[in-house]
Structures are given as structure tokens and as C-alpha cells.
Amino acid sequence: MFEMVSISARDTGGMELRNLRHFVALAEERSFTRAAARELIVQSGLSTSIRSLEKDVGGLLFIRGTRPVRLTAAGDALLPEARRTLAAADAARQAVQQVEGVLSGRFTIGTMDSIGHTLPFSAWLAEFALAHPGLEIVVTQQPALRMAELVAGGELDCALLPATRDAGLTVLPLISEPIVLACAPGHPLARKRTVRLADLDGERFVETPPGWAIRALIDETFDAAGLSRRIACEVTDWTTVVDLVAAGVGVALIPEGLNFARLPSPRLIPLADAHLERRLDFVYPAGPAASPATRRFLAVLESR
Template identity: 55%
Template sequence: MAKAKATIQKLRVGAAGPGAVVPRPGSRAERREGIGNYFPLVRETETTSCADRDWSVHLLSTSSGATAISTLRQQVEIQFISPGDDVSMELRHLRHFVALAEEGSFTQAAARELIVQSGLSSSVRALEKEVGAELFVRGSRPVRLTAEGQALLPVARHTLESAAAARQAVQDVRGLLSGHLRIGTYPVNPNFLPLPTWLAGFARAHPALEITVRQTGGPAMTQMVADGRLDCALLDPLDTSLSGLQVLPMVSERLMAAVPAGHPLAGTKSVTLRRLAREPFVETDPTWTTRHRTDRAFAAAGLTRRIACEVADWRLLLDLVRAGLGIALAPPSQVGATDEEPGQKLRLVPLAGAEIERELALVLPAGLAASPAARRIASYLCARTRESVAEA
């Protein structure tokens, strides 16, 4: 395809069909004012088919303001061209650049992209040659972006997202969901939410979709969704009014006092925070959202408590309570079904005069800022949650 002055516009494939020319208003004045999204030339080619014949989509909005969608054989070619720019850049270079920026390690980025480290290094050098600047500080550990790399990162993410949206528009004609879904979560007990089963069902329903699951803390995942490193995340949102993000509640449960079976509180029907504050606590990691909620509850009651130890694993926390190191506030879903049977070593006691709830919600970009895959899994998880509530 000849290189021309142009900017990417929204791909429209539907009733008009392949070969249509879709008018769109545009002018030189608009471009002078910076209206529209401009990208360096990016070319990616793959084979697809529609209605038993191969065809290609050329996405090109020229200075005349028309988006041309042409029909050819055996390839799909998408071009993003900035005004007057004749520099060719491959999508894989941008993918490798984003992976290295996010992972901070050549080893981890190469593993994520399923290539050898030398291939990743060559790809990054090729991109730096194209843009005419070094994008990473050489010799730093972890790998750090230069000022030029920091400027490129959000644009690179946007370009990759636009390419994925264009590809998905073509796949929509065939009724397929494809691309890459990056979902974050902290470890979720299946008793609370059967995430593994639901994710497996979603993957079977969309075999062309690559799904990556990343585990980390709730506050970190919120930021990763906000800056585009994750498409969505299952977490306990401490703040439900997140700017630019949509929060879809899934499930919740009240925390209860977990005490050893021989503890004086084990036989009580309920217990107050003031009474619990006299006991040593086995607590979760300070970065956990459950810990934030517990700390807030004691602070709101004007109480302090002695923390005997902090751990980042619910199983270890409950084992330490069973052993008598202290008590804890824990979600019932983390406690085994046999724990409260006679002869066992742990008891759960409801709180009196206070309610501390652990919530689980899906957080994703609001509106059309969310990827097609994120919107699809949001609908899927909400539907499964409603079914579970109805069956309970």
C-alpha cells in the first residue's frame, strides 16, 4: 500500500460489507488543531476468511476524510499512518517494548512474549532505531525507561489496543472473540467465588482468545487497570468511585473472629471489637485490602490492638490461630468445612456491634474504553454470579 498522509479512524464493517467506502468529515484545519489520534505507520498481516472466501481489510483514513475498506485475497493488512511519516514500525516491536517496560526484566519479558532474550533485545533495538532515541536506561536493574521511553509507553499501549480493536471488528463479522485478555486477581477461594471453573468455561467458549491471569495486591491491580497494563481485575475495591473505572460488585462476606477451640471466646455467641482488642492478633499483610478494612474498623472504634505477627497467606494465618499464637478476623470462606465440628481446633465467632465485609468486584475501564474481551468477561461473570445467588 502506498504511504500517504492519513490518520487511523474507526473501522466500520457491517451492513456496508467489504469494499465499502465510509465517508467521514475531516479537514486540514482539524489536523492542525490536533483533532484525532495519530500513530506511526504500523503494519500487521494475517490470514482470515469470511463467507468462505479470503479477503483483506485496508484501514486507511486519508486527508479527504474517507475510510476505505477494500477486498483482496488471503491477507488482512491494517495500516496506521501519521501525517507525512514514512517510517515503518511493526506491532511486535511495540508489544516487546511494552512487555519489557511492564516486566522490568529481559528474562521475564522474553518469557511473556515466548521469544528468546536475544530476539527481544534485537526487537527493542530495531524500535529505538526507528524512533531515533534510546528507550531504556542500559545496565539498570530493574530495567528503567528513559524520558523518551516514558513518552512512548502510553502511545504504544494505545496503538496496540487500537490494532486489537480493528482485528476484533473483523472477527465480529465471523462471530469470534479473539486477541488477549489480561485479568488480575488475588488468590480467591473457590468457596467464595469459583473463579477457576468460570474462567475455564469462558476460555472454552472463546477458544481464539488468549487469557493471562496475574496475581498481585488489590491497590496495585487497580492502578494496573487504570494505566492499561490489565484489561480488568477481580479485587476488593476500597474505593468504589474510581475515576475512569467501572466497578461491578460480585460477592461479599462478613469477617468473623477466628479463635482456637480452647479459647475463652470459643463458646460465645458473639464478640465486640473492644473485647477482641485485648487479644494478640495474627494479621494479614499490611498491603491486603482485608487488612485495610480491619484497621479502619478498629480506628473508627478508637481502639488499638497488639499484632503478634503478619503473614501473606490465609492458610498459614489460620494454622497460627489453631496453634494458639493469637486470634484473627477472617472470612468464613477461608475456613475448612470441618473446622467447626466437635474436636477441631478452630471456632468462628460473629462480631457484635460492627460489620466488616470483604467484597469482590470486577474493575475495568468505563464504557468503550474497556476492551471487547473485558466487556465480554464482565457480562459472563455477572451472569454466573446471578445464577449462583439464585441457586443459593
């Protein structure tokens, strides 16, 4: 029976980091073609690398002949250890190069889909990328709660998202903005100057999916108030939320800065009896777990 192999940056035995990197690429891409393209090698070279790693660990890592490619139980056991080993090796390399003032390797940062509407993230990223051309920068957009998990687990270096108190991460607050009601100009609530939560009981809502931080906040607020709402439509980007609200599909609670000035634009109305806000924070691992690239990007944000 295959035993779980625990490896670290200083105890990889005969395993090559290159083979571990190829293994992680194939596990994530689930396709020899895509993994080979990602690693800039031919498929036969990738296959040879995987077989070499399997020989080193003493067990099969992938089930051959399946599409998409599937991990064996041994592969499942090795994957988190392989990721940690590669991250440790990359951090060690960056630590040495940081002494020389040069950053290289892979820098992964998570952001929210709507961040460009509230913060000049593209400008920050461009400044950072131009200052550190040796870095391979990867930006990913996922639900905020999921990205916090990825940062805590070492799969993302850092992220810009609304931080929760129990995330276990270091948090740099960036901005906060009130959450307001958006409704179509012809909706009965559009005539009000402010609305109370009770006014929204039973209303049809256009919502973001579960896993988004703002959805969790709204769900908790309605549950605590003993109110209900009907989800008329659930979409994954704010532009579509605003469009559907303006068209009269339902109302929505949105960050105030997300009025996209569309025609017809929704009516935005403050809440009278609840203070809800959408925060954006820069989150990253505490202490030495933060990569050199993360600390350098943090300096850019702090200077702004």
C-alpha cells in the same frame, strides 16, 4: 535532550507494533532472556527490534550492561504510551473480530488468592476459555487495591475484587459475606457467643498485608473506634492466616467462608456491634474502554 513521545493507535509513524510489544516485554521482564522467551523470539531478534525502535523515537530506551535491565528516562516516558498504543491496537483488532463472533488477542484478569473458596471462578474461566480458544488469557493475583489501579490504568482488562466507591470503575456485585472473629479453641474469647470490638482492644492479630481491601477495612474500623491491636504476624494467604490462628499465634478477622475445616480448626465468632463484610465484585472500565473480551466475560457472569 529527548522529548516525550506521545503515540496513539492511529499515529505511530514509522514505529511497528511488534517493536513496541518487544519494548514493553523487556521493560516488564527486565531481562533479555525472559523477554525473548515471552515473545517467542531469539535474543538477537529482540535486540534488533529494540534498536529499531530506538532509531524511530530518536533516543536510547535502555541502559546497556545493567542487570536487571533498566529503562532510561526516555524509556520511562515511552512505556505508558506504548502500553496504551498496544491496548488500543488490540481493542481495534478484537472489535473487528467481534463482528465475526471471534475473540482473539490477550485478555488479562485479576483475582484474589482466596476467590476459589467463595466463587466457582475456575469453572467460569474454563467455560470462557473453551468458548474462545483464540484468546490468550492471563490471570494475575495481587492485592485488591493494586488491581483496581491496574484496571483503571488499562493494564488489566478487568478484575474480581472488593470494589471501593471511588475506584471510577463499573461494578457488578457478585457476593458478600460477613467478617467474623477467628481464634484458637483455647483462647479466652472462644467461650463467647459473640464479641464486641472493645473485646479485641490490644489483642495480638494475624493480619493480611496493607494493600489488601480487608486490611484497609479493619484498619479503618479500629481507628474509628479508637482501638488498637498488635500485629503478631503478617502473611499473604488466607490458608496460613487460618493455620496460625488455630495454632494460637493470634486472632484474626476473616470472611466467614474461609473456615478451611482444618484440624484443629479455629473458632469463628460473630461480631456483636459491627457489621463488617467482605464483598466480591467484578470491576471493569466504563463504557467503550471495556474490551470486547471483558464484555463477553461479563455476559458469562451475568448469566450465572
